[in-house]
Amino acid sequence: MQERVDKINQVLREQITGVRVIRAFVRDDRERERFTRTSTELMDVSIRAGWLMAMMFPLVMLLANACSVAVVWFGGHLVADGSMQVGALTAFLSYLMLILMTAMLATFMFMMVPRAEVCAERIEEVLGTESSVVPPVDPVRPDGVHGLLELRRVEFRYPGAEHPVLCDVDLVARPGEVTAVIGSTGSGKTTLLNLVPRLFDATGGSVRVDGVDVKELDPRFLAEVVGFVPQKPYLFSGTVASNLRYGRPEATEEELWRALEIAQARDFVERMPDGLDAAIAQGGTNVSGGQRQRLAIARALVRGPEIYLFDDSFSALDYATDAALRTALIAETAGATVVIVAQRVSTIRNADRIIVLDQGQVVGTGTHAELMDGNQTYREIVLSQLTEQEAAA
Numbered sequence: 001m002q003e004r005v006d007k008i009n010q011v012l013r014e015q016i017t018g019v020r021v022i023r024a025f026v027r028d029d030r031e032r033e034r035f036t037r038t039s040t041e042l043m044d045v046s047i048r049a050g051w052l053m054a055m056m057f058p059l060v061m062l063l064a065n066a067c068s069v070a071v072v073w074f075g076g077h078l079v080a081d082g083s084m085q086v087g088a089l090t091a092f093l094s095y096l097m098l099i100l101m102t103a104m105l106a107t108f109m110f111m112m113v114p115r116a117e118v119c120a121e122r123i124e125e126v127l128g129t130e131s132s133v134v135p136p137v138d139p140v141r142p143d144g145v146h147g148l149l150e151l152r153r154v155e156f157r158y159p160g161a162e163h164p165v166l167c168d169v170d171l172v173a174r175p176g177e178v179t180a181v182i183g184s185t186g187s188g189k190t191t192l193l194n195l196v197p198r199l200f201d202a203t204g205g206s207v208r209v210d211g212v213d214v215k216e217l218d219p220r221f222l223a224e225v226v227g228f229v230p231q232k233p234y235l236f237s238g239t240v241a242s243n244l245r246y247g248r249p250e251a252t253e254e255e256l257w258r259a260l261e262i263a264q265a266r267d268f269v270e271r272m273p274d275g276l277d278a279a280i281a282q283g284g285t286n287v288s289g290g291q292r293q294r295l296a297i298a299r300a301l302v303r304g305p306e307i308y309l310f311d312d313s314f315s316a317l318d319y320a321t322d323a324a325l326r327t328a329l330i331a332e333t334a335g336a337t338v339v340i341v342a343q344r345v346s347t348i349r350n351a352d353r354i355i356v357l358d359q360g361q362v363v364g365t366g367t368h369a370e371l372m373d374g375n376q377t378y379r380e381i382v383l384s385q386l387t388e389q390e391a392a393a
Contacts, residue, residue, distance in 0.1 A: 001049055002118040004042035011038050049111060056107045064100040071096060133198050139218035145225055147306035147337040148210050149173040149196065155204030156191055164203070165191045166360045173353075175306070178330075178338045180348030182381060183357030189341045190231055192357070193311045196339075197226045209307070227305035229313040231341075233296030235284030240269055241276040243295060247303035255302060262328040263298035264321050265291065289316040297325070307337045314347050322347060345385050354378070 015022065015031055022031050071093055078084035151171040157164040165188045173179040181189050194200060195207050198214050207214045214222055227247070235243050244256045256276060260266040268291055272278035284292040293316050300308060314322045326347065329338070342348045349368040356364035356371060356378045364375035371378040 001042070001045050002115045004038070004045050008035075008038045008042055011035055053108075053111055056110075057104070060100070060104040060107055064097065064104070067096055067100065068093060133201055135219055136216050138216075139221075140212055140216045141218040141221045142210060142212060145306050146210050147175040147225070148208075149307055149337050149339065150208040150211075151192070151195070151205065152208065153205040154192075154195065154202045154207060156188075156195065156200075157203045164360060166195075166202075169205070169357075169360070169362055171355055171362070173307075173337045173339050175337050176335055177352040178333075178340065178350075180351035180354045181339065181341045181357060182343070182345070182348055182354060182378070184381070185343075187357040188360040189357055190311055193228075193309050193339065193341055196307070196309055197228050198222060224303075225305055226307045226309060227300035227303050228309045229293075229296050229300050229311060231311045231313070231315075233284070233292045233313070235280050235287070235292055235295060237282040238280055239274075239277050240272070240280060240295065243280055244276075244299050244302050246299055251302050256298075259298040259301040260294075262301055262325075262332050263294045264317075264325045264328070265294035265298050290318075290321070293317065294321075294325070301332060305336070308333055308339070310338070310340045310342075312341050312343060314342065314344065319346065326350075345382050356381075 011034060015035065022028060071089070075084060075089040075092065079086055079089060149172070151169055154166055154169040154171075155164050156166040169188075169192060171179070171181075171192075181192060183189050195202050196209075196214065198219070201215060209217065209222070209225060236246065241253075241256060244259060245251050253276060257266060260269055268287075269275060269278065280286065280295075284295070287295070293313055297310070297313055314325065317325065322344070323346075340348055340351065348354060352367070354364075354366060354368060354371055355362055356375055358377050363377050364371050366375070372382060
């Protein structure tokens with residue numbers, strides 16, 4: 001039964017999450033049949049288990065009453081003969097009923113124990129899973145923070161993978177500079193950025209902040225230094241203000257409005273009925289993709305870290321909003337280290353340094369003009385989005 005319940009939960013979750021895809025491909029009938037089949041399997045197993053339990057209860061009661069009749073029958077003759085007292089017969093009956101009631105309760109356990117066992121196995125699997133990101137035994141917490149980010153011969157390989165996603169990657173991002181990472185799909189851009197806040201650890205080489213390996217830094221300190229805006233921003237259920245204050249609860253309303261203004265989100269937040277107190281649904285499903293990205297950027301700005309990581313965080317914005325946001329960010333992040341991962345060339349062409357990734361390796365480093373002149377991979381990416389005249393402008 002527990003396995004069938006799991007299966008029906010899985011089917012329901014997939015159908016609810018992918019309802020737009022189901023409707024777009026007109027697969028309603030197939031999904032309905034799939035749910036019906038899974039539901040029927042659960043029903044069949046539940047009916048069999050129900051019949052078993054329904055039979056066990058009257059059988060145990062029949063046994064208990066038959067035993068009581070037998071005891072009274074034979075005990076009555078013994079009492080009549082004078083070889084047994086009535087009190088002894090009554091005590092014997094009481095003990096017998098206690099034993100039979102315990103046996104009846106044990107029959108109910110036959111249904112509960114297997115389900116509990118399945119649940120316990122899952123809990124043990126979760127509790128027994130060792131994290132690949134292990135906190136340091138003696139965490140380092142530097143006194144001063146400058147924001148220098150270095151990747152030295154970094155390699156990363158997913159568990160069980162034949163080839164590494166990143167191989168011998170060297171990168172230096174300095175305070176006051178904008179470092180951009182660009183490459184084709186699957187070149188390892190997001191993986192590279194995830195190594196900095198230790199969402200997972202490099203399998204080779206080292207990632208350093210101010211010369212200290214992130215594996216040796218205090219995790220809380222690293223979280224304070226690094227502001228990460230993921231590729232798919234997530235908003236929590238609550239209000240606009242509660243989401244913006246997620247990394248800095250003591251932030252004032254003025255600071256929240258300032259962050260929203262820099263992130264080009266002030267206009268649509270002001271149009272909301274309650275402004276900063278406007279409700280945000282779980283996952284931010286009641287705002288558009290571009291609005292989610294801008295709120296996520298504002299959340300990082302409220303935190304005010306020394307290192308900003310933007311993982312393709314401008315992809316859902318139109319060109320005008322993208323340009324306005326990048327212009328506003330320049331002044332706000334002037335003294336911080338900024339690393340931007342982007343697919344759109346216009347987003348990163350003015351960066352101080354552009355890193356070109358191809359199949360997990362750095363194949364070029366330089367400014368836009370330098371790479372256009374000397375790097376074929378970067379040139380192909382640029383010309384796939386811009387004309388020769390636009391790229392040279």
